[in-house]
Amino acid sequence: DGLAGSNDLPDRMMRADDFRVGEQWDPAVRQSMENKGKFALTIPLIKPKIKHVAGTQIKNPRQITVKPTRSGTDSVAKLLTACAKQVFDAEKLQFEKSQCFEAGMAIGQGVMVATKDRTEDPKHANIKIERVIEHEVLFDPTCIIYDINHRNQGCKYVIWEPWVDKDLVRAEYPAKKAELDAMGHSTGGESIVMGVVNTVIDWMTGRRRQHDNAFSMNNRADTDVLTRTRFKMSHTFWREPKECVWWFDARRSEMDALLLTESKQISAAKASATAQPEVFSVETVICNVMHHTIRVGDIFLEDRVNEWNTLMYPVFVFWPYLENGNKGSLTEDLIGTQQEINWLHSQSLNMVKLLANTGYKIKSDPTGEMAAWLEVHGGEDGIVLDLSKFGGDVEKIEPNDLPAPTIVLEQGAQENLNKISGIRTEDPTTDKDRVASAIALKQQASLTGSATVFRNWDWTMSIQADFIIEVIRHNDIFSEDEIREIVDREDLIDKEFMEFARQIVISQFEQQGITIEPPADIDEVALQSASPEAQEIMIKQAREDLRIFNEIQQIVNNEARPMAEAMLLDSIHSMRKGKYSTKVTLSPLSETMRMIKSAELFELHKILIEGGDVGLDGETLIDGTDIDNKEEVKAARNRKLQSLQQSNANVSLSRTA
Numbered sequence: 001d002g003l004a005g006s007n008d009l010p011d012r013m014m015r016a017d018d019f020r021v022g023e024q025w026d027p028a029v030r031q032s033m034e035n036k037g038k039f040a041l042t043i044p045l046i047k048p049k050i051k052h053v054a055g056t057q058i059k060n061p062r063q064i065t066v067k068p069t070r071s072g073t074d075s076v077a078k079l080l081t082a083c084a085k086q087v088f089d090a091e092k093l094q095f096e097k098s099q100c101f102e103a104g105m106a107i108g109q110g111v112m113v114a115t116k117d118r119t120e121d122p123k124h125a126n127i128k129i130e131r132v133i134e135h136e137v138l139f140d141p142t143c144i145i146y147d148i149n150h151r152n153q154g155c156k157y158v159i160w161e162p163w164v165d166k167d168l169v170r171a172e173y174p175a176k177k178a179e180l181d182a183m184g185h186s187t188g189g190e191s192i193v194m195g196v197v198n199t200v201i202d203w204m205t206g207r208r209r210q211h212d213n214a215f216s217m218n219n220r221a222d223t224d225v226l227t228r229t230r231f232k233m234s235h236t237f238w239r240e241p242k243e244c245v246w247w248f249d250a251r252r253s254e255m256d257a258l259l260l261t262e263s264k265q266i267s268a269a270k271a272s273a274t275a276q277p278e279v280f281s282v283e284t285v286i287c288n289v290m291h292h293t294i295r296v297g298d299i300f301l302e303d304r305v306n307e308w309n310t311l312m313y314p315v316f317v318f319w320p321y322l323e324n325g326n327k328g329s330l331t332e333d334l335i336g337t338q339q340e341i342n343w344l345h346s347q348s349l350n351m352v353k354l355l356a357n358t359g360y361k362i363k364s365d366p367t368g369e370m371a372a373w374l375e376v377h378g379g380e381d382g383i384v385l386d387l388s389k390f391g392g393d394v395e396k397i398e399p400n401d402l403p404a405p406t407i408v409l410e411q412g413a414q415e416n417l418n419k420i421s422g423i424r425t426e427d428p429t430t431d432k433d434r435v436a437s438a439i440a441l442k443q444q445a446s447l448t449g450s451a452t453v454f455r456n457w458d459w460t461m462s463i464q465a466d467f468i469i470e471v472i473r474h475n476d477i478f479s480e481d482e483i484r485e486i487v488d489r490e491d492l493i494d495k496e497f498m499e500f501a502r503q504i505v506i507s508q509f510e511q512q513g514i515t516i517e518p519p520a521d522i523d524e525v526a527l528q529s530a531s532p533e534a535q536e537i538m539i540k541q542a543r544e545d546l547r548i549f550n551e552i553q554q555i556v557n558n559e560a561r562p563m564a565e566a567m568l569l570d571s572i573h574s575m576r577k578g579k580y581s582t583k584v585t586l587s588p589l590s591e592t593m594r595m596i597k598s599a600e601l602f603e604l605h606k607i608l609i610e611g612g613d614v615g616l617d618g619e620t621l622i623d624g625t626d627i628d629n630k631e632e633v634k635a636a637r638n639r640k641l642q643s644l645q646q647s648n649a650n651v652s653l654s655r656t657a
Helices: 002-007 011-021 027-035 046-059 074-092 093-107 166-172 176-184 188-206 223-227 263-275 330-356 371-377 405-421 437-444 448-474 481-489 497-512 524-529 532-573 593-609 618-623 630-656
Strands: 062-068 108-118 126-132 137-139 157-160 164-167 228-247 256-258 281-296 298-305 315-318 322-323 324-330 360-362 394-396 582-588
Touching: 011 046, 011 330, 011 497, 046 093, 046 330, 046 448, 062 074, 062 448, 074 093, 074 126, 074 157, 074 448, 074 481, 074 532, 093 108, 093 126, 093 315, 093 330, 093 448, 108 448, 126 448, 137 315, 137 532, 164 166, 166 176, 166 228, 176 298, 223 228, 228 263, 256 263, 263 281, 315 448, 330 371, 360 371, 481 532, 497 532, 593 618, 618 630
Parallel strands: none
Antiparallel strands: 062 582, 108 126, 108 315, 137 157, 157 228, 164 228, 228 256, 228 281, 281 298, 322 324, 360 394
16 A cells, blocks of 8 residues: 555665665675676666666756735735746756756655755844755655645654764853763764654554665765764654644735734734724634654754744655655656566576587596696687597587577566656667657657656646745845846836835925926917017027926936835735735746746737737847847847838839839
């Protein structure tokens, strides 16, 4: 069942890891064959399959895009997109994701973990997301669905146990230094060395796992060496069902209600509802409050409650194959066929070696001396034999032909590898279809069997995207100065906010007796009837009035912009909950926010043309791109348009003539 499929997953991951790195023979069998002078070949065909699918993911990266819904605003959505992109770029998340995807395809589980890094920003911290060693993470085996954050069926806990530098742990927890020092270099406490993850796995499987033949990450490092300089730090993320409240304010929309999880906040909310029932009210709900408990062995270091102000795990797992709790990897599906190919190739080569030197028949050799000599030198080129020493006759044994079924079996095994994986790594094109569309279609067909894999990968990325946006919304990860810098750089000020702020500034000026009205146009009749000297005075006055008006407008804009930015910041912190504000989606990766806008602009242009409408103006499309020499491109375009118009005019004149 699904639970059993989770129980033995760690052992199956280790075996898949062995095959990925080329350890594909039982050590005893390999040694036996080598002792007999036979080949034990490894034909690594699994790794190219994994690399092929991983290459597709690398060439088609995804990024977070936030879209407004209902009460949400486009500016807020774009600002959240820009903030998420900054997290993505700062942490080189593209590379971490690719490693996670490849690990999942190879051994059945790829894992990334989010942590708070205060090294460069001690006040606000940075979101640090990195791929971790899959063998160091244990998910609640009773969770048999993909979304570990599911309220009812998600993981009860997730344990992550990396090896961490001892000096760093002591520096971060000085109050525990004496206890940590007392542990010293003692390997007697098995839980310190093996950690909680391995201990729980041993308990789940009902046996002590044998690591003698394993070539996995758990066994590649010398544990005795590691314990001299590092602690196995246990991070346990677990959910506590707790009574929480939604706090409603009758003066605001119900969609602006706040979910309170901390005991002090809950008590204050209930008190306000009792004191002012006509204004405030509360509704009790049960939520899974997240804990992050940190230990080294039996030493408790700390428990962080609601660390990210979200109900989601800061752990993101990619399971390429998950069906009713049963998890697996591409490698695991191909192990049997890979073993068959290794055995067939080894046996074929051993038979070829035997055919080249099958042996000799001799008539007689009373002492056995010549038979021994022939055994040593019989395979050498150009040897000369004295038949009298062999009883008058030496005959080379005629070899048998290489069995045809062996070749057929090898070809069948290769084809089975393609069928089982659903992936063909050979070039899918021919000389006749070397065109872009044909190549694209054939490459797509070569990965048809991987569609469910990429569906699960997008699911993982969507969960991670939801987490990042939730953290940005409900934590001070970005300071106001950082957000303002992003707003200025990407020009994300909302027009409605800006206009509202302008009206406030204009109202303040009017209260001081300063009117901000556009200067009246020059009376053309009066201008024509005036003397030249008077005309000059009228024109100068009009220009001066326009200059003053423009200066005042600039002052208004300068005063209004910080107010509009503050409104934008406030709208982020007080965003409505759930589906009524924003929706997080995935889109193809773009290097800059301008490129994202450009892609949307060109998509609109394409839709208009395909719908029989007029496309966007050429200069609008050029302005929407991220190129540096826009003015030069537009000037060159205008020259070509003028030349084309002149040519068309000449053609029309010639036809008329």
